[in-house]
Amino acid sequence: MGSRNVKVALMDEEGVINYYIFDTIIFYREHGKLTQGKLQVHLDKLLKVSHINNVVATGYGRQTINLANALIIPEIKAHVTGAIYSTGLQDFTLLDLGGQDSKVALVRGGRMVDFQTNDKCAASTGRYLENMAGVLDMTLSELSKHHADPVDLTSTCAIFGETELIGRIVEGYDPKNLAAGVNHSIFKRIRPMLQQLLSPVIVFTGGVAASPALTEIIGNELGVKVLVPSMHQYAGAIGCSVIARANFLKNGE
Numbered sequence: 001m002g003s004r005n006v007k008v009a010l011m012d013e014e015g016v017i018n019y020y021i022f023d024t025i026i027f028y029r030e031h032g033k034l035t036q037g038k039l040q041v042h043l044d045k046l047l048k049v050s051h052i053n054n055v056v057a058t059g060y061g062r063q064t065i066n067l068a069n070a071l072i073i074p075e076i077k078a079h080v081t082g083a084i085y086s087t088g089l090q091d092f093t094l095l096d097l098g099g100q101d102s103k104v105a106l107v108r109g110g111r112m113v114d115f116q117t118n119d120k121c122a123a124s125t126g127r128y129l130e131n132m133a134g135v136l137d138m139t140l141s142e143l144s145k146h147h148a149d150p151v152d153l154t155s156t157c158a159i160f161g162e163t164e165l166i167g168r169i170v171e172g173y174d175p176k177n178l179a180a181g182v183n184h185s186i187f188k189r190i191r192p193m194l195q196q197l198l199s200p201v202i203v204f205t206g207g208v209a210a211s212p213a214l215t216e217i218i219g220n221e222l223g224v225k226v227l228v229p230s231m232h233q234y235a236g237a238i239g240c241s242v243i244a245r246a247n248f249l250k251n252g253e
Contacts, residue, residue: 001027001061002236004099004126004207009237010047011245019234020047024061038068054248056240060100073243075236080105080112082239083203086229093199095190095218096235097208099126102190106197116193126207128161132182135165136175143179144211150180161185183213187221194222204228205235 006027008020022031031046032039044052055070058078066072079096083089084107094105102125105115133143151173155161168178186208194202202224204215209232219226231238 001057001059001067002099003060003101005233006059006061007234007237008043008047009234009241010049010052011241013245013249015245017238017241018047019231019237021233028061034065035068038066040068054244056244056247058236058240060098071244071247073240076103076105076112076115076117078236078239078243079103079205080107080239081242082235082237083107083205083229084110085238085242086231086235087203087227089201089203089227091199092201092203092227093194093197095194095202095204095209096206097125097186097190097204098206101125102193104190104193104197106199114197116197118190118193128186129182129208129211131162132165135162135169136179136182138175138179140210143182144213146176146179147183147213147217148180149177150184151177153181153185155185180213183211183217186214187217191221194218198222198224201225201227205232207233209233 002024004024006022006024010018010020032041043055044050055067056073057067057070058073058075062072080094083094090110092107094103094107096103101118103115103117105112107113129140129143133140136143151168153161153164155164165178165182202218204226208214209228215226215228229235
């Protein structure tokens with residue numbers, strides 16, 4: 001249950017996964033009903049399947065509301081599990097950049113041994129990129145292409161960052177170099193977390209992992225391999241489905 005989208009990974013008993021994505025507001029408004037402090041959603045009807053045996057949920061939404069009949073788990077556990085399942089790796093650093101928070105975890109032997117999160121500021125998240133793309137009058141796809149010759153952006157705040165970017169536009173800087181500056185500014189904000197929990201391989205998940213520019217910057221600046229799973233945006237949902245299937249098989253339900 002993310003801040004921007006709700007992602008669903010529906011796994012059958014053979015391990016085959018189907019993926020679904022919903023706008024968060026539409027999901028809550030059109031498919032959910034609040035009953036005694038819990039969100040009631042008929043997932044079987046929504047996903048058009050006969051029945052669902054086990055549900056595990058996580059994400060930004062879990063902080064304010066519980067999904068009825070679901071096991072609620074921490075985001076970092078879900079994303080690490082999803083990254084392990086998606087890559088087959090046992091040793092790596094997980095970087096997850098979502099709509100409104102960022103997470104870094106150190107994984108050794110298939111277990112998370114340390115992690116850091118930043119949910120206090122949106123300056124290194126998808127929401128920040130959306131805002132900056134709007135200021136530059138670019139699509140997110142166009143913004144994510146640029147990393148060379150960046151204009152230095154020093155503000156560490158998402159709000160002040162927009163003001164600084166507008167000032168640089170007024171000064172006449174090339175939009176492509178400003179876009180590169182935006183991407184480098186995100187890296188500068190996540191660099192301390194990555195350096196503390198660094199591995200030779202970084203598994204990059206979340207919506208922001210769709211940015212080839214940021215992937216290039218991280219790899220070049222830190223001298224590591226950056227791996228982006230094909231379903232990077234669904235890493236948390238995949239982790240939930242893996243745990244749900246394991247619970248189902250364990251309990252024989």
